[in-house]
Amino acid sequence: MITVLINATIKPAYIEEFKQIASLLTKESRRRRGCVYYSFNQRIDSPNEFVLYEQWQSQSDLDAHIQALIVLLGPPRTGEMLPKKLLNMYEKAEPVFYNTIE
Secondary structure (H helix, E strand, C coil): CEEEEEEEEECHHHHHHHHHHHHHHHHHHHCCCCEEEEEEEECCCCCCEEEEEEEECCHHHHHHHHHHHHHHHCCECCCCCCEHHHHCCEEEEEEEEEECCC
16 A cells, blocks of 8 residues: 655645646546545645645555646646646645554
């Protein structure tokens, strides 16, 4: 099982649009094969800070999810794996990947 934790700071002008996209991605992702858990969380005392916590059964399920993001939101930025539309909203993002110990 693969766990992904992303701490992201969103540019203030994009917060509301990001929340709409996060809601859409949550609904879509939870329906995908191999999704164990998928949740965006907004920091209460700093509303432009978000955490995405997601778990996938396998690396191939995570890879398929990333491809689905590209279909849904558009092409990635050159040299990146996530859609440009999403990355342009970030001031910074720090993804960390974990193998789940069971």
